[in-house]
Amino acid sequence: MTSKNKWPLGHIHEDGEEYTPDSGISIVQNWPEAEIKGHGVVLDKNGNIKEDLNGSHIIKRGS
Amino acid sequence: MAVTLSNAAASAAANAVVDLLDAGSSNANPQLRINISGNASTVATLNFTGSTAFGAASNGVATAGTIADDTNAAGGTAAAFQCVDQDGTVVFDGSVTATGGGGDITLSSVSIAATDTVSISSLTYTQPTS
Numbered sequence: 001m002t003s004k005n006k007w008p009l010g011h012i013h014e015d016g017e018e019y020t021p022d023s024g025i026s027i028v029q030n031w032p033e034a035e036i037k038g039h040g041v042v043l044d045k046n047g048n049i050k051e052d053l054n055g056s057h058i059i060k061r062g063s
Numbered sequence: 064m065a066v067t068l069s070n071a072a073a074s075a076a077a078n079a080v081v082d083l084l085d086a087g088s089s090n091a092n093p094q095l096r097i098n099i100s101g102n103a104s105t106v107a108t109l110n111f112t113g114s115t116a117f118g119a120a121s122n123g124v125a126t127a128g129t130i131a132d133d134t135n136a137a138g139g140t141a142a143a144f145q146c147v148d149q150d151g152t153v154v155f156d157g158s159v160t161a162t163g164g165g166g167d168i169t170l171s172s173v174s175i176a177a178t179d180t181v182s183i184s185s186l187t188y189t190q191p192t193s
Contacts (some may be wrong), residue, residue, distance in 0.1 A: 030065040032073075032193050034080070036157050038127075040143075040167035042136075042179055046149040050172035050179070052161035 067127040067193040073123030078188040081117035081125045094151075095130060097159060097170075097181060104116025105182035107136040114149065118189065127186035136152065138177035144168050157189070 042050040068076065086094040093116040097107040110131045117125040144167070145156040160166030161173050168183070175181060 018096055032065065032068065032191040034077070034155075035189040035191065036155065036167040036187070037189070038164075040168060040181060040183040042172045042175055042181050043178065044180075047090075047179050048179075050174065052172045052174065 065193060066096060068123070068190070070122045070192060073190040073192045074120040074125075076179050077120035077123050077125040078117075080190075080191040081120070082119060083098045083154045084111070084146055085114055086143050088164050089150050089153070091151075093149055094147050095148060095186070096145045097133075097136075097168075097175070097184060098143045098145060099139045099143045102143050102145060102156065106139040106175050107133040107179075108179065109133050109183055116146070116175040118191070121189075123192060127188075129185075130183045130186065132180050132182045135187055136175050136177065136179045136181050136182045138175050138179065141170060141173040141175055157163050 044050055086171060087093075092110040092112065092114065094111065095109045096102075096105050097109070098105050111127065112129045112131055115128065117127050119125070141159045143156060144159050145153045147153050156168030159168045159173060160170055162169045168186070170181070
């Protein structure tokens with residue numbers, strides 16, 4: 001009996017089944033994770049800076 | 064074993080991502096959308112000025128160009144953001160928290176009322192080398 005494991009990569013058996021070797025090798029591309037950093041400010045309709053500090057309160061711009 | 068990139072490769076990777084924001088055929092500007100949790104609705108919409116959202120990356124860091132304020136926010140509790148191209152296709156997204164909250168974008172307040180002004184003072188996209 002012929003062993004499929006002797007077939008070269010990509011060989012297709014006469015029954016149509018493609019041989020996929022189990023090389024025992026796995027490659028994991030562990031890419032460094034991208035980082036996004038942004039900062040912004042929210043102003044109310046009077047131009048005051050809104051801040052959340054242990055809740056939410058409003059301070060005057062420049063104070 | 065983690066992959067380690069050269070500075071040039073990291074910059075190329077960062078450019079490849081941020082340049083996707085410049086794609087599209089609608090002639091609208093790329094946008095940064097501040098959304099409620101789950102991106103279910105938009106709290107504020109800020110336009111990147113011009114059709115090029117980010118400058119060329121250096122050492123893996125791409126810095127956004129000028130982003131116009133949204134001076135008439137829709138309002139809501141900000142929790143997420145999306146950066147979209149000229150056709151509105153999302154390129155990348157992330158979290159929004161109040162300053163000190165550890166979000167990808169931090170705002171002075173996540174409690175945004177209708178007609179509030181939302182201003183993004185800095186935005187960078189970094190592809191680390193390792």
